[in-house]
Amino acid sequence: VNRGDLLERAIASISPLDDDVAAETARLLDAKTKPPRSLGRLEELACRLAAIRGRVPEGPLRPAIVVAAADHGVAARGVSAYPNEVTAQMLANFAGGGAAICVLAREAGAGLVIVDAGVIGGVAVVDGVRAEVVDGVRCTDDLTIGPAMPRSTAIGMIERGIALAEELAADGVQVLGLGEMGIANTTSASALTAALLPAEPSQVCGPGTGIDDEGLARKVDAVRRGLAANRLPRRDADPADVLSAVGGLEVAFLVGVTLGAAARRIPVLLDGFVSSVAGLVATGFRESAAASLIAATRSPEPGHAPVLQRLGLEPLLDLGLRLGEGAGAALALPLVRSAIAILTDMATFDAAGVDGPAPAVEPRLAAGDA
Amino acid sequence: VNRGDLLERAIASISPLDDDVAAETARLLDAKTKPPRSLGRLEELACRLAAIRGRVPEGPLRPAIVVAAADHGVAARGVSAYPNEVTAQMLANFAGGGAAICVLAREAGAGLVIVDAGVIGGVAVVDGVRAEVVDGVRCTDDLTIGPAMPRSTAIGMIERGIALAEELAADGVQVLGLGEMGIANTTSASALTAALLPAEPSQVCGPGTGIDDEGLARKVDAVRRGLAANRLPRRDADPADVLSAVGGLEVAFLVGVTLGAAARRIPVLLDGFVSSVAGLVATGFRESAAASLIAATRSPEPGHAPVLQRLGLEPLLDLGLRLGEGAGAALALPLVRSAIAILTDMATFDAAGVDGPAPAVEPRLAAGDA
Numbered sequence: 001v002n003r004g005d006l007l008e009r010a011i012a013s014i015s016p017l018d019d020d021v022a023a024e025t026a027r028l029l030d031a032k033t034k035p036p037r038s039l040g041r042l043e044e045l046a047c048r049l050a051a052i053r054g055r056v057p058e059g060p061l062r063p064a065i066v067v068a069a070a071d072h073g074v075a076a077r078g079v080s081a082y083p084n085e086v087t088a089q090m091l092a093n094f095a096g097g098g099a100a101i102c103v104l105a106r107e108a109g110a111g112l113v114i115v116d117a118g119v120i121g122g123v124a125v126v127d128g129v130r131a132e133v134v135d136g137v138r139c140t141d142d143l144t145i146g147p148a149m150p151r152s153t154a155i156g157m158i159e160r161g162i163a164l165a166e167e168l169a170a171d172g173v174q175v176l177g178l179g180e181m182g183i184a185n186t187t188s189a190s191a192l193t194a195a196l197l198p199a200e201p202s203q204v205c206g207p208g209t210g211i212d213d214e215g216l217a218r219k220v221d222a223v224r225r226g227l228a229a230n231r232l233p234r235r236d237a238d239p240a241d242v243l244s245a246v247g248g249l250e251v252a253f254l255v256g257v258t259l260g261a262a263a264r265r266i267p268v269l270l271d272g273f274v275s276s277v278a279g280l281v282a283t284g285f286r287e288s289a290a291a292s293l294i295a296a297t298r299s300p301e302p303g304h305a306p307v308l309q310r311l312g313l314e315p316l317l318d319l320g321l322r323l324g325e326g327a328g329a330a331l332a333l334p335l336v337r338s339a340i341a342i343l344t345d346m347a348t349f350d351a352a353g354v355d356g357p358a359p360a361v362e363p364r365l366a367a368g369d370a
Numbered sequence: 371v372n373r374g375d376l377l378e379r380a381i382a383s384i385s386p387l388d389d390d391v392a393a394e395t396a397r398l399l400d401a402k403t404k405p406p407r408s409l410g411r412l413e414e415l416a417c418r419l420a421a422i423r424g425r426v427p428e429g430p431l432r433p434a435i436v437v438a439a440a441d442h443g444v445a446a447r448g449v450s451a452y453p454n455e456v457t458a459q460m461l462a463n464f465a466g467g468g469a470a471i472c473v474l475a476r477e478a479g480a481g482l483v484i485v486d487a488g489v490i491g492g493v494a495v496v497d498g499v500r501a502e503v504v505d506g507v508r509c510t511d512d513l514t515i516g517p518a519m520p521r522s523t524a525i526g527m528i529e530r531g532i533a534l535a536e537e538l539a540a541d542g543v544q545v546l547g548l549g550e551m552g553i554a555n556t557t558s559a560s561a562l563t564a565a566l567l568p569a570e571p572s573q574v575c576g577p578g579t580g581i582d583d584e585g586l587a588r589k590v591d592a593v594r595r596g597l598a599a600n601r602l603p604r605r606d607a608d609p610a611d612v613l614s615a616v617g618g619l620e621v622a623f624l625v626g627v628t629l630g631a632a633a634r635r636i637p638v639l640l641d642g643f644v645s646s647v648a649g650l651v652a653t654g655f656r657e658s659a660a661a662s663l664i665a666a667t668r669s670p671e672p673g674h675a676p677v678l679q680r681l682g683l684e685p686l687l688d689l690g691l692r693l694g695e696g697a698g699a700a701l702a703l704p705l706v707r708s709a710i711a712i713l714t715d716m717a718t719f720d721a722a723g724v725d726g727p728a729p730a731v732e733p734r735l736a737a738g739d740a
Contacts, residue, residue: 032470033460034469034470034693035692036580038579038580038691039470039693040670040692081727082727083725086724089722090403092723096717097717098403098721098722099716099717100403100712107707107711210408300410319410319686322405330708331705331708334477334701338473342474347466352459352462352463352468352469354459354460355455357580
């Protein structure tokens with residue numbers, strides 16, 4: 001199967017977690033002036049970041065968030081509370097700095113890369129938006145009828161994402177958050193989930209940005225018909241086949257970003273349901289890509305929990321976010337920063353002259369020093 | 371009962387949440403370019419902050435964290451993994467900038483107020499530490515034998531806390547985090563919890579900073595004996611009685627900070643178990659003080675959940691922290707900042723030219739514009 005040179009190279013470059021570096025980080029943290037492991041998940045996060053990077057961080061990791069937007073043919077099936085046009089309008093809002101992710105990325109001190117991954121009319125938006133359109137495809141086809149996009153388009157979008165990750169790595173970005181936007185994209189993400197886990201469509205479809213019960217019924221029906229029209233799930237389908245069948249252009253792009261980041265030992269913060277599905281597809285190309293992933297937030301969308309379970313991830317935050325855009329990833333960045341700061345900036349027991357817990361105290365007491 | 375003028379005045383000044391301001395904040399958030407309520411708890415947080423303040427915030431709230439440290443006579447009962455001396459050593463570490471809370475407050479851009487609320491030898495530490503010692507009491511008495519401190523000392527410490535909150539309010543601080551440190555202070559906090567809820571000592575004692583099973587058994591026993599020696603729980607005990615019986619000097623101080631902040635409409639971020647118990651004691655003086663509280667983090671300490679339930683609070687974070695010091699409060703501050711930023715900095719649907727959800731779209735469709 002042709003998967004393209006860039007994709008093959010990225011897949012081949014993905015390393016597992018560096019367990020030695022994780023252990024060294026844990027040792028350094030245990031020497032800090034606090035009861036061992038008393039900073040809980042913050043310490044686990046520091047160890048995981050170090051293990052992904054393959055070295056103990058010596059200062060803050062430079063963050064960026066990639067928000068990819070694209071349109072979905074399945075929107076015609078009445079699966080969203082919003083009209084199709086909102087994708088292009090939100091792309092302009094991202095560029096104008098007024099969207100939630102613009103505000104949250106600013107608060108987190110993160111760079112923001114806005115990607116037009118195939119938005120109808122998106123070409124009109126230029127300033128501050130990176131156009132990543134392959135073969136002129138500006139919207140997927142309706143997945144309930146047949147493939148959402150040609151396989152070559154899916155591969156092309158993945159390779160665009162890999163190229164962006166490589167560019168960001170070269171620019172010094174050290175941690176990446178994934179964001180997405182696209183009217184009807186939770187329908188596509190639910191179809192990908194149902195095909196890949198596999199799972200029953202009714203178990204992985206939810207209200208998305210807020211459809212009513214009738215809309216949800218249409219969504220489940222669209223996913224069912226999409227799987228049937230594309231003969232999914234099936235064992236011999238590779239992840240590029242599944243992407244081209246029921247995926248989205250922005251998700252394909254984020255799959256590439258994930259693989260490219262994993263190849264460069266850049267930790268990837270998943271956001272909500274849709275970006276986590278991009279992580280799931282990436283692990284279909286190489287299982288160990290999951291090692292580079294960190295779940296920022298738990299989505300109320302019912303498909304999110306089984307996807308996270310498959311990826312072996314427990315989210316850092318649980319704030320009931322159902323926006324996407326990378327909002328949860330941005331909100332988790334201060335935790336990333338603080339996890340590293342604990343490691344680099346806290347005093348050790350020795351340096352601060354603080355007694356450690358009981359085992360370290362006993363010899364001192366034995367010397368008659370109490 | 372004599373409770374002191376400052377305390378009486380603070381209690382009398384506490385206002386309930388401003389529901390109109392909360393509703394106005396929710397309306398403003400619903401006009402922003404996102405599906406309604408899709409930022410979940412971040413939006414709830416913005417509404418609560420506004421309702422506590424009594425006005426819709428127009429910019430970031432200036433944060434500070436108060437860390438109060440004190441020694442506990444009950445430490446002699448072998449209820450902690452660390453020796454008593456560590457309290458003074460950590461006070462010096464706070465002043466030196468090497469402790470976890472120093473690093474985390476810096477990351478959160480929060481001012482840090484370090485309080486010696488009665489640390490043995492604490493007088494030697496001067497720079498950067500605020501001495502708040504009443505009647506020369508530098509350690510509580512062993513609560514397993516009788517009252518931990520005179521009632522007048524408890525009232526005096528509360529009033530010192532109120533005075534600090536008033537001073538910080540005058541300095542322009544707009545949101546406060548509570549932190550504490552004191553070897554054996556989870557034993558005292560467990561005794562306060564058992565007396566106030568009331569609850570069985572074995573249900574509210576936990577490993578604290580990390581004692582073993584034998585230490586935990588000693589802790590439960592110490593709490594049982596402390597309640598018996600002080601004839602607790604009992605109906606006619608007011609919160610100052612309970613504080614003087616089994617409380618800590620740092621907790622009494624934080625009770626005052628909480629009441630003083632509530633009186634000035636300053637939101638108070640509780641940290642872990644011990645600071646939440648300070649919040650619980652504060653509501654004993656006036657139930658509506660709970661309206662000013664925000665739970666930053668969920669502690670694994672078993673007493674924390676029933677205390678939060680009594681206070682009607684759901685923590686923002688659940689990171690398995692068991693350090694205290696205000697670490698969780700500091701880690702929640704970026705969420706406070708982002709909640710306000712969403713409110714002040716995001717574009718509205720109107721301003722950004724983005725279509726709203728279905729109800730707003732229908733008239734447009736009816737006009738033949740689709």
